[in-house]
Amino acid sequence: MGRAPCCDKENVKKGPWSPEEDAKLKSYIEQNGTGGNWIALPQKVGLKRCGKSCRLRWLNYLRPNLKHGAFSEEEENIICSLYIRIGSRWSLIAAQLPGRTDNDIKNYWNTKLKKKLLGKFPRKDDHHQNQYTCRAPKQDPKNPQKILNSLEISNGDSPAGCRIEPTLPAYIPSSTEMIKRLLPKPEGTPLLITPDHSLNGTNSHLLAASPQPSSFTNCLSSSSAELDDIFGQFDSFYESTGMSGEIIGLLSMPDQVINSFMYPSMEASTMVSYQGSIGVNGGLV
DNA sequence: AACAGGGCCAACCGCTCAAAG
DNA sequence: CCTTTGAGCGGTTGGCCCTGT
Known part of the structure; x- marks a missing residue:
């Protein structure tokens, strides 16, 4: 045997x-x-x-044709952009950078890029170590390129069905350009933002860009199974309408809204939501 | 000069999934 | 169909090196 x-x-x-x-x-x-x-x-x-x-x-x-030197700015941009979209899928990211290995990219991200990126966005309050958890789409083992084929690095559109929950601490973006990159929704896209109670005690957040935010406002709860159901509803909606949209994991919103989510006084069953839309500079309206 | 601390990175660990038998 | 292994992957570790005190 x-x-x-x-x-x-x-x-x-x-x-x-x-x-x-x-x-x-x-x-x-x-x-x-x-x-x-x-x-x-x-x-x-x-x-x-x-x-x-x-x-x-x-x-x-x-193996031949490996690059061993410093990463170029273009490579950095690609890594950041892909990490934000698909999370720590180093092998997929490496596939977009000829001559770079997944190990190289992982090391580079962990030692330099992560700090560099986070350094641009000083956290509002350091003792809130909020983490967004990532549910990037599961790789199709028969077609690992499938995800990447649906990605377009430069224009801010996200892959269909991709659920992006980057593992980054919560912060308030300060750069308009970066806001556009991190929150790449077209102006006017409706948003639904709710705390994710499934990650009990961590104050993590679930953000959704939805064409019909009101229909989801009242169906959130503390159960991850129900959250999965909500993800499913989004997926079905996008699939049936052909519209683009996905769960996003980074946000820009008014301080009072941030605070209402950050402070852990809420009961697990408390539901708080914020509805708005993306403004001209990527901020919320 | 000696030491501490941090950065860097090669390599290992442990997991998942597919395939072999 | 079940068990075991191989391949591939992301996470983590350990040791070297550099810098600051």
Whole structure:
């Protein structure tokens, strides 16, 4: 039953790769390819490494045409834009940046871009560590490009059915240009904004850009199942009408509205909603 | 010069899903 | 149909390096 064992875990080398190991692996793959079987590769190459380790080393460091230098401004913009839309799908983001690996992008985001982006938007109140949780669309394993094909980086439109809940602390955007990028709805788009009580105690928020906000105002509750149902209603609505729209995760709204959501005095069952529309500069009206 | 702290990044860990048997 | 493994992915860690004190 099952396949042959992967590798002798007791007898594999871990830690940094030596130049000799790199040379062996590179030379073998360049001459013979991977053979579609990473687990068998170390033995063929003559390395005391796990197949997974070989795969990682090849993909992240040894394979040809990899860029190792600093990221360009254009690359940064692409990463930011995609992260906001699809979350931490590093492999999908990497697919849009030739020569960059998912590991590279992930490291770059975690060490530089995240701080850079958040630094532009000082938080109103530091002890409110509010997080938006992300429900970007599940990748289709048969067609990983499907999501990306529906993305258009520059114009602010979002993929159909994409639910974007970036894991970013709540903040009030201060840059008009960034507001437009983060809240890329056309002027006049109606909005429904409600606290997401499904994330009990975190004061996270669920934001929705809806063509019919009033119809959803009264159906929110603390149950994540019901929130899923609401997402479903949005999906159905957009599908049946062909209109574009999705859940969005970043907002710009008046202080008093922010405050009414931020402060944790609400009961879990309390429902607060805000209805408005996106104004000329991306702010709420 | 010595140490602490933070940044950076390669590599590992652990999970999910599909495929092999 | 069930169990086990492989591939791929995102999250996390550990160690090196740099900078400030």
